[in-house]
Amino acid sequence: MGQELMQTRLHDWHVRAGARMVEFAGWEMPVQYPTGPIEEHKRVRSAAGLFDIDHMAQFRIGGPDALAFLQRVQTWDASRTDVYQAHYGLLCYDDGGIVDDVFLYHLPDHWIMAVNAANRDKDRKWLEAHVGALDVTFQDISDETYLVALQGPKAQAILQRVTDVDLEALPFHGVAEGTVAGVPAVIGATGYTGEYGYELFFSADEALHVWEALLEAGEPDGLIPCGLAARDTLRAEACMPLYGHEIHSEIDPISAGLKFAVWFGKGDFIGRDALLKVYLEGPEYRLVAFEMVDRGVPRHGYEVLADGMSVGEVTTGLFSPTTGRYVGMAYVPATYAAVGTDISIVIRDRPRAARIVRKPFYVPAYRRG
Amino acid sequence: MKYEFDPTVRYAKTHEWARVEGDEAVVGISDYAQDALSDVVYVELPEVGSTVQQGEQCAVVESVKAAEDVYAPVSGEVIAVNEALDETPELVNEDPYGKAWFFRVKLSDPGELDNLMDVDEYREYVESEAE
Numbered sequence: 338m339g340q341e342l343m344q345t346r347l348h349d350w351h352v353r354a355g356a357r358m359v360e361f362a363g364w365e366m367p368v369q370y371p372t373g374p375i376e377e378h379k380r381v382r383s384a385a386g387l388f389d390i391d392h393m394a395q396f397r398i399g400g401p402d403a404l405a406f407l408q409r410v411q412t413w414d415a416s417r418t419d420v421y422q423a424h425y426g427l428l429c430y431d432d433g434g435i436v437d438d439v440f441l442y443h444l445p446d447h448w449i450m451a452v453n454a455a456n457r458d459k460d461r462k463w464l465e466a467h468v469g470a471l472d473v474t475f476q477d478i479s480d481e482t483y484l485v486a487l488q489g490p491k492a493q494a495i496l497q498r499v500t501d502v503d504l505e506a507l508p509f510h511g512v513a514e515g516t517v518a519g520v521p522a523v524i525g526a527t528g529y530t531g532e533y534g535y536e537l538f539f540s541a542d543e544a545l546h547v548w549e550a551l552l553e554a555g556e557p558d559g560l561i562p563c564g565l566a567a568r569d570t571l572r573a574e575a576c577m578p579l580y581g582h583e584i585h586s587e588i589d590p591i592s593a594g595l596k597f598a599v600w601f602g603k604g605d606f607i608g609r610d611a612l613l614k615v616y617l618e619g620p621e622y623r624l625v626a627f628e629m630v631d632r633g634v635p636r637h638g639y640e641v642l643a644d645g646m647s648v649g650e651v652t653t654g655l656f657s658p659t660t661g662r663y664v665g666m667a668y669v670p671a672t673y674a675a676v677g678t679d680i681s682i683v684i685r686d687r688p689r690a691a692r693i694v695r696k697p698f699y700v701p702a703y704r705r706g
Numbered sequence: 707m708k709y710e711f712d713p714t715v716r717y718a719k720t721h722e723w724a725r726v727e728g729d730e731a732v733v734g735i736s737d738y739a740q741d742a743l744s745d746v747v748y749v750e751l752p753e754v755g756s757t758v759q760q761g762e763q764c765a766v767v768e769s770v771k772a773a774e775d776v777y778a779p780v781s782g783e784v785i786a787v788n789e790a791l792d793e794t795p796e797l798v799n800e801d802p803y804g805k806a807w808f809f810r811v812k813l814s815d816p817g818e819l820d821n822l823m824d825v826d827e828y829r830e831y832v833e834s835e836a837e
Binding site for chain 1: 745750766768771796799
């Protein structure tokens with residue numbers, strides 16, 4: 338990997354807006370704006386936030402065998418995802434370890450697979466290596482495709498002002514093709530904040546135009562740009578996994594609590610035997626959510642104790658702005674995974690009391706029913 | 707310069723301040739330090755009765771993204787800590803020289819104050835660091 342950081346087309350806009358830029362997965366990205374990560378987080382929960390997530394990569398998968406290819410390389414039953422629907426899935430190794438987590442967007446004659454920035458080259462090589470004899474067109478369209486996320490309870494009203502798509506008719510995880518601020522776009526009712534919202538794919542040449550049009554359309558509703566720090570605390574409150582933390586090559590989707598993205602009934606796929614074994618026998622370790630009883634901020638890598646023994650490690654920890662609590666996720670042996678179990682988190686050499694709680698920490702209004 | 711500087715305190719190079727009141731001093735972190743940290747979500751203070759040493763780690767302040775050590779600008783016995791920071795750590799961002807004092811010490815060596823910068827020296831120091 339080169340030393341030079343990549344910049345999105347909005348880099349100069351972020352700098353002018355006073356954003357703090359940090360390295361993330363080889364990209365120079367805004368971690369926060371002068372608003373600050375706590376207010377950015379709260380704004381997404383109460384109104385809406387706009388995220389530059391162009392560091393993420395996208396592959397275009399087409400051809401007569403596109404579905405067969407997807408059925409083989411990822412865990413979800415893509416035949417259940419109709420045209421104009423999106424679904425979450427995982428790429429797994431033969432041993433069940435996770436290559437990456439992906440979102441699939443089904444369009445009339447192709448699919449878009451959105452993947453993590455850090456895994457772009459790894460995923461591309463891994464996917465291309467598994468095309469085999471299948472009649473598939475596989476293109477990395479990351480450079481020419483821009484990606485932004487508009488998230489929050491006001492996202493629908495804001496986006497409706499600048500799109501010709503009837504958003505009322507677009508269900509959660511639905512996909513539509515239309516225009517945004519006059520620019521042809523694919524709109525996915527998807528996101529990574531636990532809030533209702535959209536992810537928008539469009540020509541990278543239009544990045545600034547679309548970004549500014551969205552901010553202007555959302556101004557009356559309090560829309561603000563949000564950085565990666567808020568994105569991380571938002572996804573963590575929703576207990577959505579982050580590659581390199583909750584999921585990686587040593588963790589399988591069943592242990593990670595991602596069974597909803599694995600469909601054994603679809604026939605063979607890479608990693609199926611290993612995953613089925615874990616599923617039937619029950620995982621040895623499970624991803625749990627916990628909240629601190631003693632005060633303290635748990636962080637990635639901190640040790641978890643139970644019954645006086647070291648039993649696991651924190652994958653993500655944070656102050657949760659919505660609940661006002663210090664919370665986190667960790668892998669612990671299945672015997673300690675029950676809700677209500679007392680554990681300790683070692684913070685600066687001192688064990689501090691914590692308790693396993695139900696996932697997620699935050700359920701958005703649109704899902705509370 | 708966008709930072710606030712308090713002329714009534716003396717500063718350490720690690721961006722803590724000490725405000726001398728008789729034979730005691732109140733300790734906190736500077737406006738520059740809180741701005742660099744961004745949103746503070748947790749402060750861990752020394753225990754009342756413990757002893758802190760100038761230049762040694764005495765507290766921890768955590769922002770959304772990171773935990774940073776706080777070094778004692780002066781030595782002495784901790785005689786009070788600011789318990790308001792337990793429930794409202796954001797005071798560190800809002801009022802770093804006032805409501806967000808960290809703790810109060812009984813000075814064991816007032817001569818140490820010479821090792822700290824006055825406000826003009828600190829302003830210059832921050833300007834040179836910011837470049």
